[in-house]
Ligand SMILES: *[C@@H]1O[C@H](CO)[C@@H](O)[C@H](O)[C@H]1NC(C)=O
């Protein structure tokens with residue numbers, strides 16, 4: 040055997056991975072050193088050797104650099120004995136033996152390399168807290184962007200020199216979270232801006248790089264998920280079949296229960312499941328989890344599909360849990376035959392007591408098996424078939440899984456698999472009297488559909504164990520359930536029951552009221568689907584709940600609209616202005632771009648004529664108000680895009696003293712810049728201007744507080760009385776018609792396309808007509824719009840604080 044072959048065999052025996060072995064053999068110095076190290080050891084080698092020890096020996100070989108190190112065996116033995124545990128310790132020990140050569144001794148080596156020094160996680164936490172306290176200002180300003188620096192500096196703290204550095208990150212993460220709260224958009228936007236810079240690089244030497252949007256699929260929770268085929272199986276042969284069926288493609292599913300409307304939280308679930316599959320060229324099912332016939336309604340089935348499509352996703356297949364009722368029933372009998380299922384006739388109180396749940400509802404009492412648990416398989420089969428055949432009424436008998444009552448995990452306390460329900464099913468009609476539970480159905484249908492990544496939110500964390508238990512008990516392919524943190528918008532409510540209350544008691548216009556955070560409401564309000572995708576992407580996916588304030592969400596939507604919609608002039612509360620020194624037929628066609636600075640949007644002609652409308656609030660008769668910068672008797676004002684100022688001459692009023700018309704002068708040929716420009720809309724029959732808006736609905740937050748449900752008098756008491764303001768006389772320039780015709784503007788959704796996850800866009804509704812009304816806000820057409828009636832919704836204001 041050549042020495043290379045001998046070394047290879049030895050390294051393999053020690054348990055080094057194929058790639059590591061190759062890497063070592065490629066480098067002559069390292070392989071020679073490794074060979075020597077193995078003969079130097081006086082402590083017996085173990086086969087295989089622990090991973091950490093292998094790594095540290097490898098490190099020693101690399102440090103040796105082909106030099107002759109007389110007392111290296113001290114280091115090698117230290118590693119093998121487990122005295123030198125970390126890379127830092129080996130570094131220090133090596134430095135010592137290298138410099139002291141033959142004078143080295145174990146005691147000194149151990150002293151300089153911190154052998155025996157114990158630094159607990161508590162010690163680490165103390166130092167981290169100290170550090171954070173000392174650098175609080177910087178950390179609260181830079182927020183999570185300070186993480187790399189914090190991490191680097193914590194590493195250099197002398198007291199932590201011998202700590203296990205693996206524990207730093209989780210501890211720092213936890214303390215930053217406690218200080219800063221969950222990550223939000225402040226923690227990510229900066230990167231994009233930086234990436235843009237090279238484009239404008241004057242030297243032009245660098246190639247123009249496309250602006251990279253960070254992708255939630257490439258990093259964080261989703262970036263770290265297993266590859267197809269890597270999810271462990273109790274019966275590995277099942278994986279072979281699974282890979283044949285899936286051809287190694289990612290398979291995910293979005294499994295809503297069709298018993299309500301989706302809300303903003305679901306947009307994350309939709310994007311996580313459909314997007315993750317698309318990102319990996321895989322497929323995603325839309326699966327209606329319809330195992331609870333009592334709550335299901337056709338309208339929910341339809342709405343769910345509509346919303347998935349609205350967000351831009353196309354299900355690979357649409358399935359229903361009820362498609363598998365026959366197969367599930369067979370497996371239930373199979374479970375019984377494997378002695379893992381029994382029919383239980385206990386009352387729900389008895390079941391609770393058996394699970395150790397005390398009278399006050401807290402767990403922790405003694406858990407005991409009921410009499411039914413020890414029934415024979417034959418007895419259970421007979422009883423289960425009686426359940427199926429309608430011999431029992433709801434509550435009289437259930438099928439339970441025989442799990443492990445001694446487990447601390449409540450998901451092992453003999454979960455219910457089937458229950459009797461007296462309800463016809465929307466899809467299977469009267470066929471079944473018994474229906475499988477979520478716990479029984481979900482994992483098995485995931486298995487039938489060969490799901491590779493069963494992604495759900497963290498409240499299902501404890502279910503992971505029972506999910507795997509059932510797949511294994513029935514000897515079927517076991518998909519991998521993984522849990523991410525849900526998205527929670529604060530300052531509103533998501534609960535089905537509470538929204539129903541708002542709808543039924545007419546606090547809002549319906550389930551699609553633009554003030555609600557149902558997806559139907561968000562869509563109706565005019566929020567573009569791309570803005571939602573962008574928002575979710577920006578937040579990223581982690582295992583903790585993301586709590587976001589409504590204002591943060593809105594600012595993300597605003598940012599998206601700023602880049603994607605045309606601009607028009609709209610007057611919310613108009614008053615007529617007559618320009619006395621212009622002729623009746625005066626007309627100057629102004630060419631005004633739909634979006635200054637972006638040619639792709641094009642422009643429109645706006646006629647500047649003798650009569651125009653301005654907003655009532657842009658004029659005051661009170662000359663003494665020095666903080667008023669718009670039109671006053673003594674103060675002229677500019678009109679957007681019009682060359683010269685107008686200045687006040689007189690007003691006309693009605694009997695009640697209200698201003699009905701303002702007379703002004705056009706200050707032609709005086710070329711000093713005005714202080715302020717205001718929006719205006721021409722009044723001209725010839726140009727069909729203005730377009731009258733029947734209703735302009737201005738939305739404010741539906742609730743006053745950040746946590747409506749915490750209101751002592753109930754969430755209804757927290758409703759903002761001004762959540763909807765309606766203007767009935769608004770006017771808008773005639774170019775609205777062109778904006779309607781051209782919608783959706785092809786410049787829209789540009790950023791959503793960057794994730795490359797959206798295939799089809801739903802462009803059918805009135806809300807795709809979106810524009811920025813200069814100085815007023817972002818608007819979209821409401822579904823109440825008809826051929827002769829325009830209704831607008833304000834999507835968001837222009838600035839965070841504007842409540843006008
Ligand atoms: C360091 O901590 C990690 C995580 O707590 C642990 O897996 C690892 O074994 C520890 N290493 C040593 C050398 O104690």
Ligand SMILES: *[C@@H]1O[C@H](CO)[C@@H](O)[C@H](O)[C@H]1NC(C)=O
Pocket residue numbers: 277280281282284285487488489516
């Ligand atoms: C899932 O994979 C199995 C093989 O493990 C195959 O028999 C079955 O047809 C697949 N199911 C679907 C819905 O593709």
Ligand SMILES: *[C@@H]1O[C@H](CO)[C@@H](O)[C@H](O)[C@H]1NC(C)=O
Pocket residue numbers: 527528529530531584586745746747
């Ligand atoms: C979601 O936000 C509400 C406040 O609106 C809060 O009470 C609740 O605890 C949050 N949920 C989670 C899981 O963080």
Ligand SMILES: *[C@@H]1O[C@H](CO)[C@@H](O)[C@H](O)[C@H]1NC(C)=O
Pocket residue numbers: 693695697
């Ligand atoms: C005059 O203006 C006030 C306040 O804007 C309004 O409430 C009132 O109805 C107006 N009167 C008439 C006659 O339009």
Ligand SMILES: *[C@@H]1O[C@H](CO)[C@@H](O)[C@H](O)[C@H]1NC(C)=O
Pocket residue numbers: 668669674675676677684706709710711712713714715
């Ligand atoms: C236009 O109006 C502003 C006040 O809004 C004034 O400061 C400015 O001097 C005016 N310009 C001309 C040319 O009158």
